Amino acid sequence: MLCEIGVECFVQQYVDTRPGPLAQDYLCGGLAYDRHDGTDIRVPTLADMERGVPVVAAAPGTVRAVRDGEPDMDPARRGLDRIKGRESGNAVLIDHLGGWTTQYSHLKQGSVLVRPGQRVGAGQILGLIGQSGLAEFPHVEFRLFHGDQRIDPFTGLPPESGCDKPGRALWDAEAAQALVYRAGGLLAAGFAGSNPEIGAIKAGAYLGNDRLPASAAALAFWVIDYGLEPGDSWRLEIHGPDGRLFAESDGKLDRKQADWIRVLGRRRGDRPWPSGRYEARHRVARNGVVLIDRARAVVVE
CATH class of the missing domain: 2.60.40.2550 (Immunoglobulin-like)
Structure with missing residues (x-):
């Protein structure tokens, strides 16, 4: 994200680390919901979205798949039946070395700048924050996989590992400092x-x-x-x-x-x-x- 976390954009939801209805983020706080397996980074309003906030690749890799053309719209207005199968909205999927994969979802309609098979570098712009798919507010959902296993980037552990575990965050030092936990x-x-x-x-x-x-x-x-x-x-x-x-x-x-x-x-x-x-x-x-x-x-x- 090319924005200042905590000032221009905010981590609204983390990966749910606790199976069952009492969702908890990686520090046992309430910034998660049941079975959420991504990190939601949002802007405050639709006006902020319209100004354009770039979403960038977390690491170098090769684009596996993209989707664009889905409208930025409250799902209640569009209708859930029209979103079925496209809940991630406009999205980019990137394969990285070592069996790692990242996904960037709910991007702004018409903003995706990459194509399948394209090599991208760390920090390269992929698209803009949007509200496409099953998104109740303007944001990007960042998801991380190692093989078929979902991973919480704040712990390096699978989501069901539980909260407050001695894992190791996968962010570099600059990203970790920007993404310091804020409880609301x-x-x-x-x-x-x-x-x-x-x-x-x-x-x-x-x-x-x-x-x-x-x-x-x-x-x-x-x-x-x-x-x-x-x-x-x-x-x-x-x-x-x-x-x-x-x-x-x-x-x-x-x-x-x-x-x-x-x-x-x-x-x-x-x-x-x-x-x-x-x-x-x-x-x-x-x-x-x-x-x-x-x-x-x-x-x-």
Whole structure:
């Protein structure tokens, strides 16, 4: 991936290391789902996907197979029957020395740049992050095989080996540093001058709103988090130009949230919003330890 992990793109899901419904990633955390055998690296919104984020080969090898032409679309909208047999969407499969194989799935429609039989080098661009196939958010799924055996690249072990095992990660030093484990976090946050729609938030329609008119129908702060767990406590607050509390909301999660979207704000009454700088803050804590603590600001004029 030609993006900064933890800033521009994020590891949303790891390989499931625990057979059965209680999925666990390689460090016994909750960033996995039942029988998932890949590593999902995502961008926050569809707008980020449209800007184009290159997916590169992990090592030199020979392209075995490719697929392109599958649309980037929420599978619920397209219909699961039309995805059957093409769940990986647009994809590239590469054979490497020593019986290793890598697969790069859910690439953007029309972005695949390689062909079967082509030799590729480490770091060569294969395509772009997309949302093709059975993909609920824009990402690439990286899968690793040794022969017919699926392998977790963070441990070098088969998925069913269990979590927190003394395996050996297969990344080089630079990749390992970039892919340091994050137990969840903030994907994106911002402001809107109307009541934000969930679909528009996922599309990135409200990104970059650092100024709003005093006549805006609403003043709303939105966040997208990932990897939240039951028991995580959260808080959103907005302070107005005078420093007083403008709006607040808090609570505790009762279930796992791979993606979590929350909106806080107020509708405008008969008068314009007071002009000035509005500051918002979002916090999430897990077992008393802060997981997210981010601030954003917007100027009303």
